[in-house]
Amino acid sequence: MKNKNITKKIALIGVMGALAVGLSYLESLIPAFPGFPPGAKPGLSNIATMFLASSCGIADAFFITILKGIFAGITRGFTAMLMSLSGGILSTAMACILLRGKKSNFxxxxxxxxxxxxxxIGQLITACILSGTWSLVFGYGPLLLIFAMLTGFITGSILKLVMPALKRFSN
Amino acid sequence: MKLLKKNDILVISAVLILCLVLLIPSFKKSDRLIATVTVDGVQTYVIDLSSVEKAYSFDTNTTPKAEITVEKNAIYFSYADCPDKLCVNTGKLTKNGQTAACLPAKVVVSLKSAKSDFDVLTY
Incomplete structure (x- = not known):
């Protein structure tokens, strides 16, 4: 019985990893929109990491995040990898803190x-360190925050919608 | 777990307030537009965009290559040798507070407004 559970878990993480990488690749194809910060993406792969953080384990969520970062590094270069990892790790850590507790306030x-x-925020800090210019916080910060609210709203709603189905699949 | 809780609304308002606070510097209005180009954290060029008469381009001498074009009241990355081209896609910067960055080349262009008694600086 225990072996069966491990197999199921491996399969689940495989599917989630493929989903995260596939979604983040699709997003990288989105062209620059006027008015939107360049390189801004909906962050749909966050759905996979948020689900793993809430239903599987902290290690699994971080594993997928790092996998995503390495994939970004292979396909889009070293800077993209640093940006993906810094943002991803901070956001996954937050997801773990907020979703692992018994009763969430959010x-x-x-x-x-x-x-x-x-x-x-993680990406902005990395961008500041990489460029050595802290004025980026004012130049990009407000736009990134507004955009994060929009995308966070979308990913949160999608997670709520798919959660019952994913729960059935993983239990 | 519900879709929207009371705390969520608090989070949304907090982010909105933070947004407005960060926007304060760019509300300042003035008649002159100054572009600063920072290369690897060092302020390398300061250009008064209001007094540019003829458009010109220059290379930042970085690896990967990045080329910046200056016009009257506008500045933009016209070419970059990096894979993502985010800086080029940012487009023309024309307003106070706008920023474009090329992270692989460590070049940041930002616009500030200045009072009209600002010394005219060109590179």
Whole structure:
């Protein structure tokens, strides 16, 4: 019985990993929109990490996050890898803190927004360190925060919708 | 777990307030537009965009290559040798507070407004 559970878990993490990587690749194809911060993406792969953080384990969620970072590094270069990892790790850590507890004080939309905001803050800090210019906080910060709210709202709502189905699949 | 809880609304308002606070510097209005180009954390070029008469381009001498074009009241990355081209896709910067960055080349262009008695600086 225990072996069967492990097999199921491996399969689940495989599917989630494929989903996260596939979604983040699809997002990288989105062209730059006027008015939106360049390189901003909906962060749909966050759904996979948020689900893993809430239903599987902290290690699994971080594993997928790091996998995503390595994938970004292979396909889009070293800077993209650093950006993906810094944002991803901060947002996954936040998802673990918010979703692992027995009773959460936040709804799905709140968790989605907090994760997206943390993702963008992590990336902004990395961008500042990489460029050595802290004025980026004022130049990009407000736009990134607004965008994070929008995408966090979307990913949180999607997570709420797919959660029952995913729960059935993973139990 | 519900979709939206009371705390979620608190989070949304907190983020909105933070947004407005960060926007304060760019509300300042003035008649002159100054572009600063920072390369690897060092302020390398300061260009008064209001006094540019003829458009020109220059190379930042970085690896990967990045080329910046200056026009009257506008500045933008016209070419970059990096894979993502985020800086080029940012488009023209024309307003106070706008920023474009090329992280692989460590070049940041940001716009500030200045009072009209600002010394005219060109590179």
């Amino acid at each position: 709804g799905y939309i709140g968790v989605g927004i907090i994760c997206a905001v943390c993702h963008n």
